[in-house]
Amino acid sequence: xxxxxxxxxxxxxxxxxxxxxxxxxxxxxxxxxxxxxxxxxxxxxxxxxxxxxxxxxxxxxxxxxxxxxxxxxxxxxxxxxxxxxxxxxxxxxxxxxxxxxxxxxxxxxxxxxxxxxxxxxxxxxxxxxxxxxxxxxxxxxxxxxxxxxxxxxxxxxxxxxxxxxxxxxxxxxxxxxxxxxxxxxxxxxxxxxxxxxxxxxxxxxxxxxxxxxxxxxxxxxxxxxxxxxxxxxxxxxxxxxxxxxxxxxxxxxxxxxxxxxxxxxxxxxxxxxxxx
Amino acid sequence: xxxxxxxxxxxxxxxxxxxxxxxxxxxxxxxxxxxxxxxxxxxxxxxxxxxxxxxxxxxxxxxxxxxxxxxxxxxxxxxxxxxxxxxxxxxxxxxxxxxxxxxxxxxxxxxxxxxxxxxxxxxxxxxxxxxxxxxxxxxxxxxxxxxxxxxxxxxxxxxxxxxxxxxxxxxxxxxxxxxxxxxxxxxxxxxxxxxxxxxxxxxxxxxxxxxxxxxxxxxxxxxxxxxxxxxxxxxx
Numbered sequence: 001x002x003x004x005x006x007x008x009x010x011x012x013x014x015x016x017x018x019x020x021x022x023x024x025x026x027x028x029x030x031x032x033x034x035x036x037x038x039x040x041x042x043x044x045x046x047x048x049x050x051x052x053x054x055x056x057x058x059x060x061x062x063x064x065x066x067x068x069x070x071x072x073x074x075x076x077x078x079x080x081x082x083x084x085x086x087x088x089x090x091x092x093x094x095x096x097x098x099x100x101x102x103x104x105x106x107x108x109x110x111x112x113x114x115x116x117x118x119x120x121x122x123x124x125x126x127x128x129x130x131x132x133x134x135x136x137x138x139x140x141x142x143x144x145x146x147x148x149x150x151x152x153x154x155x156x157x158x159x160x161x162x163x164x165x166x167x168x169x170x171x172x173x174x175x176x177x178x179x180x181x182x183x184x185x186x187x188x189x190x191x192x193x194x195x196x197x198x199x200x201x202x203x204x205x206x207x208x209x210x211x212x213x214x215x216x217x218x219x220x221x222x223x224x225x226x227x228x229x230x231x232x233x234x235x236x237x238x239x240x241x242x243x244x245x246x247x248x249x250x251x252x253x254x255x256x257x258x259x260x261x262x263x264x265x266x267x268x269x270x271x272x273x274x275x276x
Numbered sequence: 277x278x279x280x281x282x283x284x285x286x287x288x289x290x291x292x293x294x295x296x297x298x299x300x301x302x303x304x305x306x307x308x309x310x311x312x313x314x315x316x317x318x319x320x321x322x323x324x325x326x327x328x329x330x331x332x333x334x335x336x337x338x339x340x341x342x343x344x345x346x347x348x349x350x351x352x353x354x355x356x357x358x359x360x361x362x363x364x365x366x367x368x369x370x371x372x373x374x375x376x377x378x379x380x381x382x383x384x385x386x387x388x389x390x391x392x393x394x395x396x397x398x399x400x401x402x403x404x405x406x407x408x409x410x411x412x413x414x415x416x417x418x419x420x421x422x423x424x425x426x427x428x429x430x431x432x433x434x435x436x437x438x439x440x441x442x443x444x445x446x447x448x449x450x451x452x453x454x455x456x457x458x459x460x461x462x463x464x465x466x467x468x469x470x471x472x473x474x475x476x477x478x479x480x481x482x483x484x485x486x487x488x489x490x491x492x493x494x495x496x497x498x499x500x501x502x503x504x505x506x507x508x509x510x511x512x
Contacts, residue, residue, distance in 0.1 A: 013324055015469075015477050016407035016451075115471060124411055124452050125471055172282040172290060172329075215295055216408060216415060217326030220288070220333075242326055242408025242415070250284045274285060 009118035027065030031105025041109025050093025057141035066099030080156025108140035173246035206230035222251035375463035412451035412469025465499035
């Protein structure tokens with residue numbers, strides 16, 4: 001699944017609209033920095049198998065985030081290098097080998113319709129929510145080819161999302177759990193389940209749930225909910241803005257990017273930040 | 277005011293009221309929100325509400341001591357209504373069984389006749405506490421206890437936009453097509469969430485929602501007007 005994403009949509013959560021935005025904001029920042037784009041320029045976010053793209057105008061692109069086999073006119077493209085694109089160039093993103101989300105930044109950013117201050121795609125808010133065959137996605141192209149200088153020395157690596165340690169803060173309902181459960185949650189390795197998408201990542205392991213449901217309360221990307229069955233659900237960028245399950249932990253912003261790149265079957269461990 | 281707080285980290289904390297759904301708590305939440313927006317606008321990025329919480333994302337960093345002092349300050353301040361006027365919105369609902377697919381089932385569960393369930397549902401106004409779950413989904417307080425209904429064990433794959441439903445201690449209208457575990461009792465022809473409008477939802481937090489019953493013919497007439505942009509939602 002591919003969609004256009006920027007930093008997200010803020011100030012309208014009060015109407016129930018999620019933030020959306022890039023799952024891995026660090027990778028989005030990388031592509032924009034290297035191209036000399038504004039920090040929040042929109043990029044194409046891809047998961048699983050990316051699309052085949054034909055460029056209609058000259059531009060420059062760069063990839064970051066997950067590692068994938070990418071071919072430009074049948075020739076393999078190097079990870080993290082700025083690539084000059086000419087009209088009619090043909091790009092294929094094959095299997096993503098490492099990580100979950102791949103970002104293609106483009107000179108000046110993608111030009112999808114801005115809704116409530118963001119170009120991020122989300123069902124029911126933006127005109128489109130995913131790229132389908134035959135779609136065209138606009139980007140800025142200029143008659144005179146003048147580009148800001150690129151960070152030619154930038155080295156993009158994907159090993160920054162290898163650590164399995166996810167930093168978390170205690171959530172509002174953490175203190176209602178027993179010390180026994182605190183220890184179990186912090187010592188246990190959790191497995192990323194098959195249920196992962198832009199809204200939430202569910203973890204496989206079950207822990208005993210001692211808590212009653214709460215009255216529906218605000219939740220954020222990175223909020224970890226303890227469900228009645230004892231499974232943990234980590235809300236991601238498209239997550240709903242309120243929830244009725246106890247909010248036991250809150251993932252740190254940097255760790256949320258690392259977490260987003262974890263795949264089904266990978267293990268994570270929580271590390272508690274801040275005072276207890 | 278009976279409030280406490282929880283600080284998640286230096287840029288996120290919430291003020292907590294006792295665990296109940298009540299209009300007096302809602303009124304206090306709105307007063308605190310107005311106070312914070314007036315006094316601390318520069319430091320606050322976003323304020324969001326739940327039934328008994330008011331959560332804040334901050335631009336600045338705050339310590340636990342800052343949170344404690346802020347809560348003390350709120351408690352000792354003479355908060356006023358800020359002259360906030362609430363409206364009552366009149367929302368048409370067709371309770372015909374072609375839309376209210378779970379009416380018969382609810383009638384069996386509660387041993388209340390279908391027409392009585394419908395009457396109980398529209399006879400009292402509801403209060404909008406906040407939006408959540410889906411864009412434009414209103415969390416309404418005030419459902420009659422007799423209609424409290426446990427959610428379905430297996431959620432429906434698709435509940436169509438406009439469906440009026442009951443789940444747990446709440447009732448609501450699905451603003452968009454969605455899976456869901458609530459019991460469908462009717463459908464409203466009006467659009468409660470329109471992305472082309474700013475704000476996209478007509479009702480403000482604290483406003484009242486009153487449902488009034490319409491028949492199938494009226495439903496389709498209003499639906500036509502809504503599609504043509506000629507229907508104006510009524511409020512007092």
